[in-house]
Amino acid sequence: MNGLIQTLSDILNNYGLRQEFAIRACFYSLAVLACIFGLGVVTLRNIFHCAISLAMTLFCIAGIYLFLNAEFLAAVQVLIYVGAIVTLFLFAIMLTAKIGDRSIRQTNKQVLASLAVSAAILSLFVSIIIGSPWKKAAADDTLRLGIGELGKALMSVYALPFEAISLILLAALVGAIVIGKAGK
Amino acid sequence: MMIPQSHFLILGAVLFALGLYGALTRRTAIGILMSIELVLNAANINLITFNRFLGSPDGLGQIFALFVIAIAAASAVVGLVLVIAVYRNMKTIFTDKINLMKW
């Protein structure tokens, strides 16, 4: 458990709530919020609202990461996803679609089929997840990966994928500039 | 750890299903891209969850999640640039209207 959650549970303890309950409450509320905002991403008519909803979902997921001892990834999630990608989406929306035009239908004709398939997949996954014998507790609760350890791992064991990713990013950068260049 | 692993996985599954639904039903390319971001995040949740519960000493799951974020960023950039380029030429962002090369 990291310091933030510890502090949060301390505060909750002060109000007579048990730490465990507090942590659970935090997690489930974040999870439910993530699901609600996720639903908003895929169902809202106004695409601008969808983007905002996406940002909120990503925030919630960043919060979920904290429960998984991944503070660095949570930070990265907020920085890159919320800060960069969602901003990019907003720019794209503003450059293309007319904001607030509610009359435009945002879904295609296979809503029901998609709903059925998604629901089926979800129910199957859930049934598998529930039916699987998971470990009750973490292997090593004290194992903690700090930024330093991650950085070392990236630069040593995962140096090659790291370089490949950098190459992909460069290619995407160049491609985006070339494709997005206006006119000829 | 008081929250069981399966709950994280179920959250991932729900987000995945939502993303899938969005990717299947959205008419606009931007909407589809956003739905795909949801799917990717669901995957990330799973990766980190397994990293946490299975205990990987060198942080394999987290590093993979990092890579996924990087690739998601790249795909988003390229996808959005394509959307803008298509919009510039076709004056629409609806995928079912972009049918110039279809029979």
Place this chain on the structure above:
Amino acid sequence: MVKYAHLIPLFPFIAFAINILFGRRLKKASAVISITASTISLAIAAVTYAGFLKGGGSYAVGRWLSFGGIPLDFGVTVDGLSCMMLMVVTIVGTLIQVYSVGYMHDDKRFSRFFAYLSLFMGSMLGLLLSDNFVMLYIFWEGVGLCSYLLISFWFERPAAAKAGMKAFITTRIGDTGLLIGILLLFFSAKTLYFRDLGHLGINDALLTVIALLIFCGAVGKSAQFPLHVWLPDAMEGPTPVSALIHAATMVAAGVYLVARTYGLFIAHHGALIWVAYIGAITALMAATIATVNNDIKRILAYSTISQLGLMMLALGVGGYEGGTFHLMTHAFFKALLFLCAGSVIHAVHTQDIFKMGGLLGKMKVTGWTFIIGSLAIAGVPPLSGFWSKDEMLSEILREGHPFLFAIAVITSLLTAFYMFRLIFVVLFGKPRSELHAHESPAVMTIPLAVLAVFSVFAGFFKPVKVEYFMLGVSMFIVIGGIGTAYVFYILGNKVLPASVRSKFSFLYKIILNKYYIDEIYEAALIRPCMSLAKFAASFDLRFVDGAVNLTAYLSMIAGRIQSWFDKYIVDGAVNMVANITWLCSAVFRRLQTGFIQNYILIAFLGLAIMILIKLIGGY
């Protein structure tokens, strides 16, 4: 030096091949080729003649054919007759080709004309050299073909095209007789050589029939009665052609044939007397027609028929020497006369003698050579015509045919008359119409002069004993004929001929209409033939075509059935396959929406199903 004789026809044939293949490029040079070839032939002919005089004779070049075990050599005849005719044909032919250079100089088919002339020369020389009937028949048809081609040389003119057909069909009648005769001879006597004709050893009746059939060919080719009708019309051809083919050489081939097969005729007087009477009828008839005709070339054509008739008459009574002698002399002076007529036509562009007149002053060479030729044909001593005609007349009398002799004398008298009628009308008197006559170029007048020389002196090639009676007869003929013509056309001018014409108007009309022979043929032969043809055509149309149409109709029905079968069974099977494919595709095409989200949906549906199967099936 006789052994090169077989090369004589070769050079004209080579010239023909060159001219017909490369004529377009050669243009005027084709004349040079033809004349060169003829000159070479002339040289070889002269060499052959010299060799013959030294004692050469016929020879065989090699084995040619074998008919049912009977061999036939490719041989050449070298004797007095063939040598004489070879010389005549090569000399006259060469001169006429030279003349043609001038006469045809602006014709658009100049080289074609010379090609045909060369083909004719080759065929004619081959005909003269043949030593058997097969070769003779081939070349015989060859000259007939050339005659047809050259008569209708200006085929743009309907009259010329028609005249060509008439000549070809008319001579064809005679040729058919000749062919039957040859076949009869071959099947009865098993020989085709001329040298065997004297001793065939088959019965007389058959031989007579064979002889008459061969004579049929001669009648057709030499334009004898009753097949003479084509020759006047043949004058539609270019004048050099008339001179070469229809005066000097080809028409003489008939006489030559009779002379060549004389052994056959002489053994059977039954056949020979036919020759004599046909000749007599032809000679008299043609001579009378010539006296009233106004077309310069037709007068000469009738004159040719008449002279050929005289030759036939002479041959028919046994006068071989006189007939063949006249054949030679006639070739020279008749060629000369035709060339003169051509020169005149070339100058005045008309053929009607009564539109000419007084041309002697304007065309000196042509005029004088014309007069020389006329004197020769009239039989004025000592020109060539006198000698040959004299010999013919004396032979006819000697063989004991006073009636035929009288006919020959009358014919000769008429010959002198119509020739000088022509001369007086054309060359003397005043011009009868606006004509801008001028002398022809040297290339035309030089052949005239050369032929005139031959016409004068050809009679001396053969030593003839002069009989005073005959000389008297000849003088009577000449003076009578020319004098009458003089009285009629110089002194009487227009009055006397007209009064004579009105006095004998019935006779005049008959003669003017050529004894209505063309009309008789029209009524007796051509119309029945045409109506028979029409009947045949209608039969063809009704029955033959009906049968054909029935067959066609039946095959059409069969075709319909087959097409139905094809359409609904065969095509049906094919279409069924196509339709099944189409139906399947219509169903499965729905899957291929071209809509990516749809594909993703299906993919995840599949994933869901697979997971479900896995779950149900257990791990």
